[in-house]
Structure formats: structure tokens, C-alpha cells
Amino acid sequence: MFEDLAVPLFDQLYNFAHWLTQDTTEAEDLVQETYAKALRGFSSFQVGTNFRAWMYRILRNSFLSSRTGLKTTVVFDEEDQETVSATEVSTPESLIIAQSNRELVQNALGELPVHFREILLLCEVEEMSYQEIAQTLSIPTGTVMSRLSRARKALRELLQRKFAGGSHGV
Amino acid sequence: MACDAWRDKLDQYVDGELDAPEAAALNAHLRTCADCAADALARVQLKRSVALAGKRFQPSAELRARLEAKISGAARPQRSANWWWRLIAVPALAVLILSVAMSLYFQSDKARRQRTFSELTDLHVALLASATPFDVVSTDRHTVKPWFQGKIPFTFNLPELQGSEFTLLGGRVTYLDQSPGAHLIYQVRKHEISVFIFQDRTGQDRGAPAASPPSGQVHTLSFNMDSWTQDGLRYFVVGDVGSADIEALSKLLRGAG
Numbered sequence: 001m002f003e004d005l006a007v008p009l010f011d012q013l014y015n016f017a018h019w020l021t022q023d024t025t026e027a028e029d030l031v032q033e034t035y036a037k038a039l040r041g042f043s044s045f046q047v048g049t050n051f052r053a054w055m056y057r058i059l060r061n062s063f064l065s066s067r068t069g070l071k072t073t074v075v076f077d078e079e080d081q082e083t084v085s086a087t088e089v090s091t092p093e094s095l096i097i098a099q100s101n102r103e104l105v106q107n108a109l110g111e112l113p114v115h116f117r118e119i120l121l122l123c124e125v126e127e128m129s130y131q132e133i134a135q136t137l138s139i140p141t142g143t144v145m146s147r148l149s150r151a152r153k154a155l156r157e158l159l160q161r162k163f164a165g166g167s168h169g170v
Numbered sequence: 171m172a173c174d175a176w177r178d179k180l181d182q183y184v185d186g187e188l189d190a191p192e193a194a195a196l197n198a199h200l201r202t203c204a205d206c207a208a209d210a211l212a213r214v215q216l217k218r219s220v221a222l223a224g225k226r227f228q229p230s231a232e233l234r235a236r237l238e239a240k241i242s243g244a245a246r247p248q249r250s251a252n253w254w255w256r257l258i259a260v261p262a263l264a265v266l267i268l269s270v271a272m273s274l275y276f277q278s279d280k281a282r283r284q285r286t287f288s289e290l291t292d293l294h295v296a297l298l299a300s301a302t303p304f305d306v307v308s309t310d311r312h313t314v315k316p317w318f319q320g321k322i323p324f325t326f327n328l329p330e331l332q333g334s335e336f337t338l339l340g341g342r343v344t345y346l347d348q349s350p351g352a353h354l355i356y357q358v359r360k361h362e363i364s365v366f367i368f369q370d371r372t373g374q375d376r377g378a379p380a381a382s383p384p385s386g387q388v389h390t391l392s393f394n395m396d397s398w399t400q401d402g403l404r405y406f407v408v409g410d411v412g413s414a415d416i417e418a419l420s421k422l423l424r425g426a427g
Contacts (some may be wrong), residue, residue, distance in 0.1 A: 001333070002241065003241050003242060005240065005268060007274070008236065008239065008274075008277070009239065010229065010274070011229060011274075011278060012204055013229065013346075014189065014227060014228070014229035014233070015224070015225060015226060015227045015228070018226070018227035019224070019226070019227070019357065026225075027227065028229070028230070030235050031233070031237070031239065032236070032240075036240075037216075037235055039240075039241065042259070055353055056302065062377070072360075072364065102219070102222055102223050102347075102348065105219045105220060105222070105223035106223045106226060109220065109223060109224065120220055120224070121220075121224050123217075124217050124220040124221040124224055125224035125225055127221075130185070130187050145181070145182065148181060148185075151214060152181070152213070155216065155220070156216065
């Protein structure tokens with residue numbers, strides 16, 4: 001039953017929508033649109049498949065086709081071919097500081113390109129498996145791994161720059 | 171296998187996506203390679219900070235109500251236009267919406283409580299694992315309490331332990347959601363119990379609701395926790411002892427506060 005499945009996802013979907021749109025009104029509209037679409041399309045949802053991934057996919061597709069979404073020009077540059085070596089950037093000390101500074105991480109997340117931000121949120125906040133992320137973003141699992149690596153690397157670099165700058169104190 | 175090859179798998183490792191034999195092999199490597207272990211730790215920390223930072227936005231109650239009304243309205247098509255049916259259906263729907271809203275509220279409460287609990291458990295375990303667990307080492311409450319003066323923005327009272335099974339071991343300054351507090355360690359029959367004291371922030375929206383979860387006892391895995399608010403302070407008692415010991419220490423603290 002739609003209600004039982006969809007209502008518990010409300011908080012998470014809203015949080016995700018807000019991160020995507022970076023705006024309260026737009027996030028509210030996006031969540032409402034998502035639920036309206038999901039309600040209409042529920043008959044096409046195949047029982048036994050992943051409902052959460054299905055809802056996130058609807059939300060994300062609605063976002064990408066919205067005015068704000070269209071503006072976030074997403075460039076996927078041959079990411080499948082590139083292997084990411086995370087060894088170049090790793091300064092554990094600075095990351096320990098990062099852990100204590102939630103606001104700094106929030107700012108950095110907000111500054112990341114949307115395709116990096118969304119995959120990090122799905123993996124760390126929603127704790128989705130690679131397979132679930134693949135379903136949500138409609139990409140192969142291999143791409144999930146490479147994009148996730150790149151997203152983390154970008155976040156690390158951004159955090160390190162912020163520490164170096166030091167202007168974004170608590 | 172060289173470190174570079176392992177490093178390519180570290181993300182999958184910390185995400186729990188490696189299969190069991192590979193995870194075991196990498197685990198063995200981490201025990202012997204400090205560089206890879208530090209890298210893995212950094213990745214876990216990054217994951218953790220993103221998980222914390224990512225839970226940021228909460229929908230308004232108004233949006234929730236609007237959406238729930240829409241969903242339950244659509245789920246229950248009008249079967250009859252009879253006036254008596256509406257007379258029953260409208261209050262029933264209101265009750266339903268209210269109960270869904272309340273269950274959601276309590277669910278998010280529970281999640282919040284769980285998060286605080288796991289953070290405090292982490293602090294407790296980290297302290298026990300530390301080589302220098304206390305910044306002030308003393309069994310005397312009259313030494314421990316003044317030590318915190320000027321280090322945290324509040325004072326508190328500690329109970330007299332004579333005649334009880336508990337011993338005070340020491341304390342240190344700690345942080346939860348960016349606010350400073352006191353972390354005290356008590357011992358009972360070789361078990362350590364952590365007592366955390368923070369300023370109570372209920373009713374102050376500082377974007378950190380985790381500091382003020384509902385009071386009461388929680389039990390998960392092998393840890394027990396008790397929590398309450400008293401005179402503007404928030405107390406947490408965490409340990410791997412039975413809930414009777416936690417309760418006994420809580421009672422002593424309540425009496426002193």
C-alpha cells in the first residue's frame with residue numbers, strides 16, 4: 001500500500017530535496033511533485049523491487065527537469081574510464097578536525113557539484129548500497145564506484161582548502 | 171599485493187561492499203600497514219562527518235500535514251456521499267492523520283535518540299581505549315569538580331559515594347554537537363561507566379537537536395544509557411553494566427544535582 005511505504009520516507013526525501021535545490025520553497029514543491037507523481041504511477045511500481053530507490057529516482061528526475069535542475073549543468077566526463085587514486089590527497093589530521101566541524105562540512109557539501117553531492121548523500125546519509133544507488137541514479141555499479149571516489153576526493157580537497165583558508169570558522 | 175592495489179579497494183571496504191574473503195584479506199593488511207590503516211581511518215571519518223552534516227533539513231509540519239492529507243485522501247476514495255458517512259469519515263480521517271503524524275514524530279525522536287546514544291557510546295569507548303583517558307585523575311569529587319571551572323560554561327554537583335559501590339576515577343572535557351561538557355568516569359566492579367553533563371538546549375533551535383533527545387533509558391547491544399534533565403543540565407549515563415547499576419548511579423547523581 002502506497003501510504004505505508006511512502007510516508008516513512010518523507011523526512012529523508014525532504015532532506016535530499018533541500019540539498020538538491022538549496023531552497024526551502026523549491027524543496028517543498030519538489031517533494032509534493034514527487035509524491036503526486038509516485039501516487040499516480042504507483043500501479044506501475046513493481047512489487048518486490050526497491051521502493052526507496054524508485055521514490056528517489058522520481059524525485060531526482062523531477063529535479064533535473066525543473067528550472068533549477070536544468071541550470072545545474074551536469075558534466076560527466078568519461079568517468080567510467082578514469083581510475084581514481086585517493087592516495088594523492090589524504091591528510092588524516094585535517095579530517096579529524098573536519099569531523100568536529102559540522103558546519104564546515106555542510107558548506108563544503110553545498111558547494112560540490114550536484115552529481116557529487118547527491119551520490120555522497122545517498123551513500124553516507126541514506127546508507128544505500130552501491131546497487132541501490134545504481135538503481136536510483138540509473139547508472140551502472142561501476143560508475144557508482146568511480147563517481148563516489150571522485151566525489152570524496154573533491155570533498156577532501158574542498159575541506160582542505162577551507163582549512164587552509166581558515167575563514168570559515170565555527 | 172602492493173599498497174596501491176589495496177587503496178583502490180578501501181572505499182569499497184569502508185562502504186561494506188567487499189565480499190567476505192576480500193574484506194578479511196584487506197583487514198589483515200590493515201593490521202600490518204600503518205599508512206593504509208590511517209587512510210582507511212580518514213575515509214571512515216569523512217563518511218561519518220558527511221553522514222552527520224548531511225542530516226540537515228527538516229520539513230515543516232504544514233507540508234507534512236498537507237502531504238499526508240493528500241495521500242490518505244487518495245488512498246480512501248469516497249464510497250458514499252451519504253451525509254452520515256461523512257459525519258464519521260471526517261473525524262476518522264483527522265484521527266488517522268494525527269496518529270500518522272504522531273508516529274512519525276516519535277519515529278524521528280527515536281532516530282535522534284539513537285544517534286545521540288551512539289555518539290555517546292563512541293565517546294565512552296574511545297575514552298576507555300585511550301592511553302590517557304583522564305585530564306583530571308582523582309577519586310575525590312572536591313578535586314574533580316573545581317577542575318572543570320573555566321573549562322566548561324556551567325557547574326554541577328557530584329554525589330558523595332561513600333557507602334555505595336561506585337568509585338570516581340576522573341574526568342575530562344568533551345564535546346557533543348559542538349557544545350562543551352563534562353565527561354566523568356565512574357567504576358563499579360571493574361566496569362567503567364561514563365557520565366556526561368551538558369547544558370540542556372531544549373527549546374533552543376541551534377540546528378543541533380541531537381543534544382536534547384527525550385529522557386529515559388535506552389538499551390542497545392551491550393550498552394545501557396539513562397538520560398534526564400535537571401536544573402538546566404542534561405545528564406547521560408552510559409556503560410556496559412546492567413541497567414540496575416546505571417539506575418543506581420543515576421539516582422546518586424540526581425540526588426546531588
